[in-house]
Amino acid sequence: xxxxxxxxxxxxxxxxxxxxxxxxxxxxxxxxxxxxxxxxxxxxxxxxxxxxxxxxxxxxxxxxxxxxxxxxxxxxxxxxxxxxxxxxxxxxxxxxxxxxxxxxxxxxxxxxxxxxxxxxxxxxxxxxxxxxxxxxxxxxxxxxxxxxxxxxxxxxxxxxxxxxxxxxxxxxxxxxxxxxxxxxxxxxxxxxxxxxxxxxxxxxxxxxxxxxxxxxxxxxxxxxxxxxxxxxxxxxxxxxxxxxxxxxxxxxxxxxxxxxxxxxxxxxxxxxxxxxxxxxxxxxxxxxxxxxxxxxxxxxxxxxxxxxxxxxxxxxxxxxxxxxxxxxxxxxxxxxxxxxxxxxxxxxxxxxxxxxxxxxxxxxxxxxxxxxxxxxxxxxxxxxxxxxxxxxxxxxxxxxxxxxxxxxxxxxxxxxxxxxxxxxxxxxxxxxxxxxxxxxxxxxxxxxxxxxxxxxxxxxxxxxxxxxxxxxxxxxxxxxxxxxxxxxxxxxxxxxxxxxxxxxxxxxxxxxxxxxxxxxxxxxxxxxxxxxxxxxxxxxxxxxxxxxxxxxxxxxxxxxxxxxxxxxxxxxxxxxxxxxxxxxxxxxxxxxxxxxxxxxxxxxxxxxxxxxxxxxxxxxxxxxxxxxxxxxxxxxxxxxxxxxxxxxxxxxxxxxxxxxxxxxxxxxxxxxxxxxxxxxxxxxxxxxxxxxxxxxxxxxxxxxxxxxxxxxxxxxxxxxxxxxxxxxxxxxxxxxxxxxxxxxxxxxxxxxxxxxxxxxxxxxxxxxxxxxxxxxxxxxxxxxxxxxxxxxxxxxxxxxxxxxxxxxxxxxxxxxxxx
Numbered sequence: 001x002x003x004x005x006x007x008x009x010x011x012x013x014x015x016x017x018x019x020x021x022x023x024x025x026x027x028x029x030x031x032x033x034x035x036x037x038x039x040x041x042x043x044x045x046x047x048x049x050x051x052x053x054x055x056x057x058x059x060x061x062x063x064x065x066x067x068x069x070x071x072x073x074x075x076x077x078x079x080x081x082x083x084x085x086x087x088x089x090x091x092x093x094x095x096x097x098x099x100x101x102x103x104x105x106x107x108x109x110x111x112x113x114x115x116x117x118x119x120x121x122x123x124x125x126x127x128x129x130x131x132x133x134x135x136x137x138x139x140x141x142x143x144x145x146x147x148x149x150x151x152x153x154x155x156x157x158x159x160x161x162x163x164x165x166x167x168x169x170x171x172x173x174x175x176x177x178x179x180x181x182x183x184x185x186x187x188x189x190x191x192x193x194x195x196x197x198x199x200x201x202x203x204x205x206x207x208x209x210x211x212x213x214x215x216x217x218x219x220x221x222x223x224x225x226x227x228x229x230x231x232x233x234x235x236x237x238x239x240x241x242x243x244x245x246x247x248x249x250x251x252x253x254x255x256x257x258x259x260x261x262x263x264x265x266x267x268x269x270x271x272x273x274x275x276x277x278x279x280x281x282x283x284x285x286x287x288x289x290x291x292x293x294x295x296x297x298x299x300x301x302x303x304x305x306x307x308x309x310x311x312x313x314x315x316x317x318x319x320x321x322x323x324x325x326x327x328x329x330x331x332x333x334x335x336x337x338x339x340x341x342x343x344x345x346x347x348x349x350x351x352x353x354x355x356x357x358x359x360x361x362x363x364x365x366x367x368x369x370x371x372x373x374x375x376x377x378x379x380x381x382x383x384x385x386x387x388x389x390x391x392x393x394x395x396x397x398x399x400x401x402x403x404x405x406x407x408x409x410x411x412x413x414x415x416x417x418x419x420x421x422x423x424x425x426x427x428x429x430x431x432x433x434x435x436x437x438x439x440x441x442x443x444x445x446x447x448x449x450x451x452x453x454x455x456x457x458x459x460x461x462x463x464x465x466x467x468x469x470x471x472x473x474x475x476x477x478x479x480x481x482x483x484x485x486x487x488x489x490x491x492x493x494x495x496x497x498x499x500x501x502x503x504x505x506x507x508x509x510x511x512x513x514x515x516x517x518x519x520x521x522x523x524x525x526x527x528x529x530x531x532x533x534x535x536x537x538x539x540x541x542x543x544x545x546x547x548x549x550x551x552x553x554x555x556x557x558x559x560x561x562x563x564x565x566x567x568x569x570x571x572x573x574x575x576x577x578x579x580x581x582x583x584x585x586x587x588x589x590x591x592x593x594x595x596x597x598x599x600x601x602x603x604x605x606x607x608x609x610x611x612x613x614x615x616x617x618x619x620x621x622x623x624x625x626x627x628x629x630x631x632x633x634x635x636x637x638x639x640x641x642x643x644x645x646x647x648x649x650x651x652x653x654x655x656x657x658x659x660x661x662x663x664x665x666x667x668x669x670x671x672x673x674x675x676x677x678x679x680x681x682x683x684x685x686x687x688x689x690x691x692x693x694x695x696x697x698x699x700x701x702x703x704x705x706x707x708x709x710x711x712x713x714x715x716x717x718x719x720x721x722x723x724x725x726x727x728x729x730x731x732x733x734x735x736x737x738x739x740x741x742x743x744x745x746x747x748x749x750x751x752x753x754x755x756x757x758x759x760x761x762x763x764x765x766x767x768x769x770x771x772x773x774x775x776x777x778x779x780x781x782x783x784x785x786x787x788x789x790x791x792x793x794x795x796x797x798x799x800x801x802x803x804x805x806x807x808x809x810x811x812x813x814x815x816x817x818x819x
Contacts, residue, residue: 001025001103001155005066005082008041011099012092014068014084017075022066022082027093027152029145031055032504033344035382037063043093044069045145049473050506052089068092090144097148098179104154108161109291110182112173112211114191116284117142117164122333123288124162126438127305128295132160133366138337140819142166147176153337157366165211169197173210184294185212187220188287219290221283237294239263239286247290252282261286265293272303275310285309310438315463316345318497318816320451323428326350327449331434331442334362336375342435343383345818348504349497350431351525354386358418358445360436361392373398381405386430391418391440415440419448456697456730456812459785460493462501463819464690468676469505471688472659481650481669484676486521487513487533491677492735492805493693494814496524503528508669509610515539518548531576531610540564544573549609553578553586558599565605572607579637581613581630581653593637597644610650610669611638619657619682627658631665657682679790679801693805694785695812697730699749699777700764711766712758716742719757724770726754728781731763735808736783737797740765745796748782750775 003011005022026040029052034040042064044052053071056078066082067073070089075081086092101108109124111117118140125136135158137150142164150163165176190205198204205225212218218228222238222245230236239247246265253260259274259282274285285306292302321327328349330342339362346355357380365372373395380388380402387408390399399411412418432449436442473482484507485491490498499510499521511531512518518530519542535543535550537560543550552558552575565573577596580587588596600606613634617623634653642648650668656675658665660682674680678692705725711717719725728747730736738760739745746755747767754767769775784790784804794801 001100002039005041005084008096009084012068012084012086012095014086014092017083017085019080020065020082024066027096027149028059028064029093029149031059033340034059034062034064035340035379038065040064041066041068043089044071045089045093046070049476049478093145093148094175094179097151098181101151101154101179101181104156104158104161106154106159106161107184108163108180108182109184109186110177110180110211110215111162111164111186111188112166112208113186113188116188116280116287117166119281119284120186120188120287121162121164123284123309124291125333126309127288127292127302128160129364130305133158133364134160134162136162137164138341140164140166144172144175147179151179155366167197167207170203170207173207177211177213180211181214182211183216184291185215185218185220186287186291187212187218187225189221189283190224217294219287219294221286235294237290239290247286247293249286261289263289265299270299272299272306275307315461316342316818318349318462318818319446320813321427321432321449322424322451325427325429325449326353326431327446328431328433329442329446331360331436331438331440331446334360334435334437335365336362336372336379339376339435340379342433343379343385346431346433347383349500349816351496351500353525354430355383356387356389356427356430356432357385358389358391358432358434358436358442359395360390360440360442361394363437363439369394369398370401373401377401377405389418389422391415391436415442415444419444424449451813456695456734457815458492458808458812459694459696459815459817460497461690461692461694461817461819462497463817464678464692465493465498465501465676466505467690468678468692469502469507469672472656472670472672472675475659475663476670477663477666479668480666481508481652483507483509483511483531483652483669483671485511485671485673487511487517488806489517489810491674491802492808493677494816495520496526497814497816499524499526499528511671515542515546515548518542519546522546522548529574529609533578535561537564544568544570549574549576551576551578552606553580553588555588555592555596558596562599562603562605571605573605574609575606577608577611577641579611579613579634581633581637582626583614583616585614587613588637590633590637593640594644597641600641601644601646608641608645608649610652611641612652612669612671615653615655615658615662618655618661619680621661627662627665631662656680674802674805677805679805691786691789693790695730695735695783695808696785697728697781697783699726699775699779699781700729702726702769702775702777710758712741713761714759717758717766721770723757723768724772724775725757726767726769726775726777728765728767729763730765730781730783731761733762733809734812735804736760736765737804737807739797740793745793746788748785748788749779751787753788754781 002023002025009016024041026036028040028042029045042059060078068084068089070086075083111121125134135153141150163180167173217235219237222240223242228236238245241249248264251262254277259277261272261274289302316330319327328346388406390411393413396411396413403409434442434446484502486499509529513534515532518532530548532548533551578587580589615627618627638651652667652669654665654670656673659670678689703725705719705723707721709719711725732738740756741759743755746753750772752772754769757768758766782788784793790801790804794804
């Protein structure tokens with residue numbers, strides 16, 4: 001459904017400056033994600049650090065002609081643009097989505113809760129799609145911005161909608177309720193997520209349940225919330241494991257591969273086998289069962305469809321592939337909305353490398369095939385995809401639409417036909433997106449294209465990293481810039497992948513340790529300014545060739561670089577000055593600053609971009625007096641430099657801990673290091689940072705060892721009773737320290753800690769799993785991550801998190817996750 005720009009203006013009560021009779025189909029909030037410029041309406045939204053109005057000029061130059069603004073714009077600079085001025089752009093977006101929702105009289109399922117919202121939404125989509133044409137939230141679009149964008153997708157082909165709603169504080173759910181207007185409500189649970197936004201659990205429940213104020217049916221766990229009253233306009237489908245409810249769970253019997261769920265509904269006892277055994281999945285399944293019962297499905301149909309459910313990989317995974325390829329695996333579903341999101345991420349990560357899309361048919365879209373695949377074609381063209389491989393009967397039948405638009409195309413009716421007629425040699429030096437509906441089993445292609453390495457991997461959650469970045473940005477003054485530290489392989493997390501994420505999120509500077517790291521980033525397409533912290537004479541040519549900016553910390557390095565610039569006839573090359581204010585590691589002392597300032601001014605071969613120093617212990621309250629002394633020394637030196645040079649430069653001294661603990665020393669810029677990766681020495685902030693890196697491996701073998709026998713080298717692991725010993729695929733060559741030997745350290749297996757027994761070997765480690773039930777060879781083992789924080793591993797080793805993370809060998813495969 002499209003709206004005229006005049007109609008939208010009336011809906012959102014805008015003051016108009018309309019010059020074109022535009023028809024709007026797409027809503028745009030991100031200037032980097034323009035797909036259909038002529039048919040898009042851009043909402044200039046505000047955040048603490050960004051203002052959408054600043055991107056209007058760039059959007060206009062890229063073809064966008066329709067804008068919703070809430071600040072004055074000089075419209076004379078945009079001769080062909082329509083501007084709709086409102087009081088608040090976000091409220092206007094929500095009002096428009098609410099109006100759009102009201103145009104459709106279809107069942108709408110609204111889901112909220114602390115956990116499980118997205119899984120329940122996706123499982124219901126699978127369970128109900130044989131009978132309905134469903135529109136649903138893309139991924140986890142459940143925020144004040146994500147919900148209106150989700151609801152905007154509804155069109156006349158849909159006869160059921162499923163939207164999720166998430167809140168983090170009070171007075172948010174009422175707004176989402178007006179947009180979603182659910183007729184059926186689902187509460188998954190109430191947990192500890194976002195507790196900091198509420199006074200207590202009662203307030204949290206009250207806020208979340210506002211989503212259900214006008215529902216006709218409500219599905220919820222009675223053991224969590226018991227204050228709903230059934231009435232003529234609201235039918236309750238409560239379920240409980242402990243008390244009487246409409247769906248009373250009587251028993252949950254587990255075996256190694258499934259669950260037998262017995263429950264009473266309408267005074268009849270029913271038994272359903274569930275294909276999962278973990279507690280979260282069981283509860284999510286019960287929510288789905290209750291919803292299907294509310295929709296009058298019989299138990300036989302429910303069980304048949306439940307057996308087809310698969311664990312959902314709700315995250316895009318970026319992995320190293322064969323022949324220097326990178327594989328972006330997003331094959332848990334395929335529809336227009338999720339395709340657009342995946343293509344944006346492919347574009348973000350690919351840099352200047354060629355891109356290939358392996359795409360399956362899009363099923364149950366509700367659109368005519370010709371219209372659907374023309375839209376797919378346009379999406380691919382807008383991202384300048386180089387190569388398309390299409391799999392499925394529908395795409396095969398519509399290949400005539402695609403063959404002239406890409407440097408190379410290939411069409412197959414099935415995955416089997418693709419694999420039978422393709423070799424891995426056809427893929428080289430490219431980024432490959434796998435985007436397939438689950439029924440096509442694209443995981444076969446993913447495994448075929450992946451680089452074959454051992455089963456120890458480190459997952460880097462880029463969504464969590466972006467979350468952490470925003471947490472720190474929210475602590476900054478709007479004018480304070482941010483430099484991100486990506487030295488040491490981005491603290492073990494990978495160079496290009498992390499840098500692309502940071503560039504996409506508009507940070508101001510990157511910092512690396514050595515020129516080689518900066519060169520790699522430039523070759524990967526990173527255009528951000530890059531400071532090199534350990535420049536030397538051997539790197540001068542590279543600094544100039546790749547536009548890298550050296551840190552100067554001594555007269556020796558200054559004179560040598562000055563001489564080099566004179567020889568190359570280069571003037572005003574960008575440099576960074578490091579001052580020593582108490583770290584006594586590198587940098588000019590305060591007494592040397594006047595001499596340095598005179599040299600810089602007289603020689604005129606360099607221009608100072610930033611001047612900085614480093615706090616020794618900004619995380620430690622006991623050293624706050626010294627921290628203030630450092631800041632004062634730094635300010636004095638900067639004043640001398642600015643007075644002598646006659647121009648201003650960026651000043652920065654605050655590191656990760658300093659951002660939180662010393663906001664008065666933020667100055668012009670801060671340097672964000674390990675906090676970006678989810679680790680911070682300021683303990684009060686750990687609750688709001690998300691874990692970025694998860695190191696995990698698998699069990700290679702399990703054996704029974706008798707009492708009195710030993711385990712490992714030098715007979716160090718002594719077994720005092722019959723024990724079950726597992727050997728895992730990680731050792732000190734991977735970065736699993738020998739300090740963890742002999743019970744000092746442990747790993748996480750089946751939700752329990754298993755201690756190391758014996759000495760850690762080069763490539764293997766033995767752990768005691770005697771106390772853990774149902775552990776089998778091939779089971780996953782977490783070395784550090786959400787369940788076992790890297791800080792704990794560091795404590796066991798008597799070191800710091802930095803050493804643990806940077807010590808993970810690069811032979812360990814990195815997998816990049818986007819949620």
